[in-house]
Amino acid sequence: MRRFIIGLVLFLILAFPPGVYAAQTMLGKNMYAQKVISLPAGEVVEGDFFAAGETVEIYGTVNGDVYAAGGQIQIDGIINGDLLVAGGTVTINGIIAEDIRSAGGSILFGGQTEGNITAVGGNIQFLDSSHTVGNVVTGAGNVIFGGVVEGNIKAGVGNLTIANSIGGDVEAGVGNLRATSQATVGGDLTYWSEEPAQLDPSAIVEGETIKHDVPRTKYSSPSRAEVRGAIQGVNIFFAFISLISSLILGLLMIHLMPNYMRNVVITLKSKTGTSLLVGVLALILVPMGVLVMFATVFTIPLAVILLFVFFIYLYIARLFAILALGMWLTEITKTKTLKLGWVFIIGLFIYYLLGFIPILGWLAKGFIIVAGLGAGLLNKRAWYATARKAKIL
Template sequence: MSETEEKMKHLDEMTCLLYLERQLDRARGLEVSLHTQECQSCRTLLRALERESRLLTRAMFEDNEPLPSRLAQFQEAARRSMQWIWALAFGLAATGVYALYTEYIEPWQRQLHEAGFNGTNLLGLLIFQSPFWKGWQSVITLLEFLALATLGGLGLMFLRRRIRRGSALALVFASLCAALLAPTQASATEFRKGDRITIGKDEVVHSDLYVAGGQIRIGGTIEGDLVVAGGDVEVSGHVLGDMLSTSGQVRMTGQVDGSIRGYAGNITIKGKVGRNVMSFGGDVNLDHDALITGSVTTGSGRLSLDGHVGRDLLAFAGQSNISGDIGGAAKIYGGELNIDSSADIRGPVDFEGDKEPQVSPQAKLASPVHFVKQTHGPNYSNPHYYIWQLIWASAYILFGLVLFALMPAFSSQAVNSLQEHLGATLGLAVLVGFGLFVAALIACVTVVGLFVGLATLALWFGTLYFGLVVVGAQLGQWLMGRTKEFWPLVGRMCVGVVIIRVLAMIPQVGWIFKYGAAFWGLGAISLVIFRRFQPVPATGLTVPP
């Protein structure tokens, strides 16, 4: 018998498996059984397959299968390594928070304190002492209404099974009628508008006054706050509260017991201010007769200070001329500083500008002017610059690590969408990147929408940072290959973020790489969010005839 005929007589593995699973017919099964009794090799194959089948069946029904020793050792080593990784991550986070506080928040708090905002924390400074604090009452009223509506809805949901539908409708309509018939609170605000508005010297307004017009003259007494918007505004009367002005030209020759917040092309103060002055305009003039009890914060093209300031001065001006009295410190940022002979500054003077200050020898200064020449752009020769770049890169990596760990599926989809949908992500980058920012600014202009606008701006900035991390992950995948695993993706993200930060350090064009990556990533995130809100069509359903 030849070797080929001998091989053809042996059973194959499929026949043996069908025999073990009792899938052969009776005649074929008897034939296989007789053959295995006579053939040693087929009997050995059948026993091996039977043993393998039993092992696989037992493994499928075991709940907790022990790991092999090598895998268990690797898992323990990985767990110990993760402790060091998280310790390093928290260390970087603490370093970033400390650097952020010392570099940005603490100087802002100090400057706000010098400007007269004496809150105990940053939240109090931003909210309770904001120049727009009047609008928060409307926000609180809206929140109260939403809270009552929520409680009412929960009550109806709780009682919907205990009362009939007609009774529920009657209850709803009765509540609405009671709300409509409830007496409204008397408004403590007076509004006036027109082309020319004049409040005489003997007129007294017993509330807050909101005025809008072309030419506005306030000569009487305002027992509350004065909010004015116009082309030409002159206040020669007495304002017992604060004054907030947005106008083309403002002249204050009377008395304001509170603070002045002015946004105008030209601001002139000749009267008395009981607290602080915050002014932004083309020209800001504090006349010789001006008396500000508190501090002055100003941002203008030209500042002329000839009056008396009781506390500190914080100025951002192209040209600053000081010939009056300052009871505290003076910090001035701008192009030029001139201190005349009649100036009297009782605190330290810090000036950061393009030119050295011109100080008269007859000027009375508590100490010589501390001058720092302004540097435009980063100082590449300073090691401090590279340390901060390293800190910011670490902060980006830590931020991306947290987001990738919290939202792995969302992050992976955002990274993949950059390559799969290039045109859509770029289009959404322009649409959402600029449209959302403009919408948030418009919301901030309205008093009631201020909270929504600020929250939207915060979300917009946070999404830009996340977008840069997403683009960094995609850049790392282009260089090192695509992956779906978590830690390899994080490693590629680290490489990409470092590359983007290095490209951002290039003079003149670095900002293009930085903001281009951030906006592109914002487009990818917007695309993923848009697709998640789209309804998924059902598949596999048959339409009945």
């Protein structure tokens, strides 16, 4: 769970980078978010290392776990811990003392891994220089095992090629399976496919080679109960994802801009009616303005940008009202002073519990979103006026 949350934080940093990063790229101890992040050879980091940027390069040593997200990621150093990485192109040539969890468009393994590897991507290749002591679990379009894997392999891929020594069993659901003359499987080779495996006569499988046909089931229309259950399952899944993303983004905003968050909450509490009115007007006027812009060719790009920014801000505006909800609850229950983060968590869970109340709960959530939007806009206006007066803008 800890790795999932940190991975989500890195994703949010990449997807919605706050403007403050332009001035402050170091977010905490060993935590960086900027365009290019490089840990030089010979440099040693004690503790976990966090990096998010267009390019992440690690040539030094990290005595802890590494969490990296970016467009291009190069790992050539030594990591005495786990590696959690997500990127467009990922290259891992270093020494990893524990496990690797990776996701990317293209992933290249060329180093030594003492633990297990989990990899999901478009194209994944284990070079002949790679050596994996543990097991490998992978899902991808194309996977080539050109290096040594001492453990087992479990794969769900389009095209799978085995071109080196696999110490344990291989279990794979594949479109096509090929084993070259250099392939050795120390255990069983079990695969599910519509096509027979292409095994070179020199390839060695010390256990059994077992092929399972892909079952063909006759399609039947789902019942209403099945459809209803599927919809409920999807709703619960997305509600959980929304809860986690709201939690991470809210705590991140409180950490980076606590005074700003407090000021918005003060505005919401002192000017609730005005906040609600401004929020309603924004919900009406902004879409109308976007429609007008779409009517003119030259303003279509501006309309697209405005609509995108508005929806992002509408999502963030909930967080202001959720924090205010938490403060209101702690005040009426006369709870002892809590840190702002805990107050936000209380408000967040109340907000999501409201969603389980039909009609009234939905109306309450709508009120919260609109009021938060209005308070945020009012506070933006006050902030802009103050910045102009101080000649910051």
